[in-house]
Amino acid sequence: MTSLQIYLLLEMTLALVSALVGSLLALELEPTFNEPCLSTSLQDFWGRRWNLVATNILRLTVYEPTKKMFTNVFGHRWATSPAVVTTFLASGLIHELMFYHMVRMKPTGEMTIATFSFMECV
Structure with a gap:
């Protein structure tokens, strides 16, 4: 896996988890990456x-x-x-x-x- 693939996998996975947690529990998670x-x-x-x-x-x-x-x-x-x-x-x-x-x-x-x-x- 290249660095870009790892970053994109993590970014998409964490964005999905953040969206699910946010909608289900009304919580806002801290961002994992900053560009x-x-x-x-x-x-x-x-x-x-x-x-x-x-x-x-x-x-x-x-x-x-x-x-x-x-x-x-x-x-x-x-x-x-x-x-x-x-x-x-x-x-x-x-x-x-x-x-x-x-x-x-x-x-x-x-x-x-x-x-x-x-x-x-x-």
Whole structure:
């Protein structure tokens, strides 16, 4: 599957689910993508346009609490770096878990390492 096929499959599936949930339960779901084809950089793509739900969940549940904790220890200036590393580590472990459930093979750490390689780009 190409990247475009994956994107279109996800976009159509999530739009259908959003429409069904919206009509059945009168709820409005958060958008998953924000026109990723218009990205100007990898940071723009991963941080502001692709999988916005996961980005928001990781920000609220990992990044902000970790940054607050490290602010008390290191001060505001140095708290961002460990918070970013912790967030990428959590994302990598979540990818390992999803991959394990898709293929039922013992995790090798490759997904976590790949997540950290993306961190260098951002």
